[in-house]
Amino acid sequence: MKLKFWGCRGSIPVPDARMIEYGGNTTCLEVMINGRVIIIDSGTGIRKLGEELIQRGSKDIDMFITHSHWDHIQGFPFFKPIYSDDFNINIFGCKNSYKELKDILSHQMSFEYFPVRFSELSSNINFEDGCENYYNKYGYKIDIIETNHPITTIAFKIENKSHSLVFMTDNELKSKNPKTSHKDFVEFCRGTDYLIHDAQFTGEEYKDSHGWGHSTFEQSMDLAAHAGVGNLVFFHHDPNREDDKLTELTEKYKIMSEDRGDSFNIITAKEQRIIEIS
Numbered sequence: 315m316k317l318k319f320w321g322c323r324g325s326i327p328v329p330d331a332r333m334i335e336y337g338g339n340t341t342c343l344e345v346m347i348n349g350r351v352i353i354i355d356s357g358t359g360i361r362k363l364g365e366e367l368i369q370r371g372s373k374d375i376d377m378f379i380t381h382s383h384w385d386h387i388q389g390f391p392f393f394k395p396i397y398s399d400d401f402n403i404n405i406f407g408c409k410n411s412y413k414e415l416k417d418i419l420s421h422q423m424s425f426e427y428f429p430v431r432f433s434e435l436s437s438n439i440n441f442e443d444g445c446e447n448y449y450n451k452y453g454y455k456i457d458i459i460e461t462n463h464p465i466t467t468i469a470f471k472i473e474n475k476s477h478s479l480v481f482m483t484d485n486e487l488k489s490k491n492p493k494t495s496h497k498d499f500v501e502f503c504r505g506t507d508y509l510i511h512d513a514q515f516t517g518e519e520y521k522d523s524h525g526w527g528h529s530t531f532e533q534s535m536d537l538a539a540h541a542g543v544g545n546l547v548f549f550h551h552d553p554n555r556e557d558d559k560l561t562e563l564t565e566k567y568k569i570m571s572e573d574r575g576d577s578f579n580i581i582t583a584k585e586q587r588i589i590e591i592s
Contacts, residue, residue, distance in 0.1 A: 315477050315591040316346040317508070321359020322583040324483075324514050324528070324550035325385050335557040337585025340385035341550065343481060343510070347474055348453040353377045354470060354481050359585065360389040364396075373400055376451060378444060379407040380484060381467035382418045390419055391428050401437040406444035408458070408468050416441045444468060459502045461485035462492045463527035471502060477591045478506040480543075483550045485512050487533040490525065496537070503541035507591050510583065511537065513548035516563070531567050538578050548582045 321327075321339035328338035340357030351372050353360065356379065367375070375395065380386055395401040407415030420432035445468075449456045457471040462485055469482035480503050487496060503509050514528040531548060538546040548567075551560060564582045571580055581589075 315472070315474060315479065317479065317589040317591070318344040318346070318363075319359075319583050319585055319587050320344060320363045321355075321357045321389070322549055322551055322585055323357075323385070323553055324512075325553045327358045327385075327388075328553045330556075332556040332558075335584065336551060336555075336560055336582065339585060340388065341380075341483060342389065345472055345479065347472065350452050350454070351375050352454075352472065355380055355386040355483075356390040356393060357385050357387070358389040358392075361392040361394075364392070364394040368394055368398070373402060375401065375403045377403060377405045378456070378470055379405065379415060380461075380469070380481075381463065381465055382407075382415060383465070383484070386484075387419060387422065391423050391430065396435045396437045396439065397430075399436040399438070403437055403439045404442060405439060406442050406449070408443070408445040408460075408466055414441075415444075457502070459498065460493050461527075462487070462489035462494060467527075469502070471506065478508075479591065480506045480509045480511075482510065483512045484527055485529055486525070486527045487529045487537060488520075488524070489527075496540075499537055500540045503537065503543055506541070506543050508545045508547060508589065509534075509538050509541065509543040509578075510547040510549045512550045514550050514552050519552075531563060532570075535567060535571060535574075535576065535580075539574070539576050543578050545579045545581060548580070551583070 321342035339359035341355040342357045342359030343354040345352040423432040455473045458468045461467045472479045511534040512529045513531045513534045515530045520530045568580050
């Protein structure tokens with residue numbers, strides 16, 4: 315299993331020289347497993363991924379969408395494979411409180427917002443309900459769990475025979491009205507090799523953003539500790555978080571983790587970073 319980060323930023327893309335090291339694109343993760351390409355979310359990072367997939371000659375894609383907030387779908391119209399009849403794209407999305415995912419992606423490509431209509435796309439796109447408890451696809455298994463976010467949002471656990479990954483962004487672990495309990499999150503993440511988790515805020519920042527559907531660095535560390543994961547990846551970086559500050563916070567929380575006696579490693583997600591799980 316191999317991971318590559320194409321977008322790590324939350325809320326809005328930041329084309330800013332002060333955010334070059336960790337990247338300014340919004341959410342997009344590529345998972346390569348058993349010869350398949352899995353894409354999680356289609357934020358602006360998916361644009362460069364699409365270009366690379368064409369160069370690689372990849373033809374079959376499974377795309378899982380956590381939810382329909384802009385920073386998780388806004389790159390879709392710029393994903394080149396959707397314009398090629400060489401590609402077969404399966405898109406999995408859970409119905410939320412507003413519309414079907416197909417309707418949402420189509421609407422953002424309506425003439426008011428974009429020059430090409432969804433109905434004009436050339437690729438073979440198949441939509442599947444992403445609300446099932448799990449999927450067995452091409453030798454890998456995906457489980458889902460609902461996160462604590464203002465609209466219906468799902469996290470994914472991807473497993474093959476020997477390794478596992480949890481992608482859990484846009485999740486407020488200390489939500490006042492949780493849709494999923496902390497205990498259930500712990501069990502979902504139990505023993506996974508890598509936990510990629512929302513860490514948009516510091517504890518001080520969280521005082522003014524409680525209820526927005528995001529977690530702090532410390533909260534994600536507590537989940538990782540309780541679940542006994544091997545590695546914790548800080549993700550969904552605040553759009554105002556400059557590189558120097560993010561590096562400083564990473565070192566701060568690594569020291570804190572060592573002092574607490576945590577057994578997991580801490581990594582901060584960067585665009586273009588590749589992680590081999592073997």
